[in-house]
Amino acid sequence: MTAVSDDWQSRVDAVWQDADLTDDARIDAIDDLAQELGPDHPVALFERAGARDSAGRELEAEPLYRAALEAGLDPVRRTRTVIQLASTIRNLGKVDEALAMLRAEYDATRGGAMADEAAAFYALALTSSGEPVRAASVALTALAPHLSRYTRSVTGYAAELLDPRGE
Numbered sequence: 001m002t003a004v005s006d007d008w009q010s011r012v013d014a015v016w017q018d019a020d021l022t023d024d025a026r027i028d029a030i031d032d033l034a035q036e037l038g039p040d041h042p043v044a045l046f047e048r049a050g051a052r053d054s055a056g057r058e059l060e061a062e063p064l065y066r067a068a069l070e071a072g073l074d075p076v077r078r079t080r081t082v083i084q085l086a087s088t089i090r091n092l093g094k095v096d097e098a099l100a101m102l103r104a105e106y107d108a109t110r111g112g113a114m115a116d117e118a119a120a121f122y123a124l125a126l127t128s129s130g131e132p133v134r135a136a137s138v139a140l141t142a143l144a145p146h147l148s149r150y151t152r153s154v155t156g157y158a159a160e161l162l163d164p165r166g167e
Helices: 006-017 023-037 042-054 058-071 075-091 095-109 115-128 132-146 151-162
Strands: none
Touching: 006 023, 023 042, 042 058, 042 075, 058 075, 075 095, 075 115, 095 115, 115 132, 132 151
16 A cells, blocks of 8 residues: 555655755655655655655665565656656666656656656656757657647647658
8 A cells, every 4th residue: 555644744745845954864854754654665665765866875766766666656656756766777877777767657647647747857868868859859848838829839849850851
């Protein structure tokens, strides 16, 4: 079961919002809260991974993210975990794996919750893999629906970046 109480989530959110905490103190606080859920709880694993990731401890975060995904998460947290794991492994030099994960998440979330977030990180991974034009197309496609004007034009130009001859 991936559900957590509102009280537990509020306490986790408070830890993340406390700008006075050091990285080590944040990790300790998240670990203490995660312990309440148990060592194999997917949300606990996700939060522990995020605390380490935020502290620049990507090597420690990666296996926790993978364990959280394997344990099963609700759809929004699963997408967040994929994005964060992919970003982490991209930073660790595993660009191809990150790109594949983000491409799949980008395709899976289109039009749904976290679609823009998936697009943003997919675009970053594309840039890291040497595909800046494709990255710009993905980013512009995600941005277009949020514009007050020119949505159709920007969408068309984003597609044209990938196929400049219109073929």
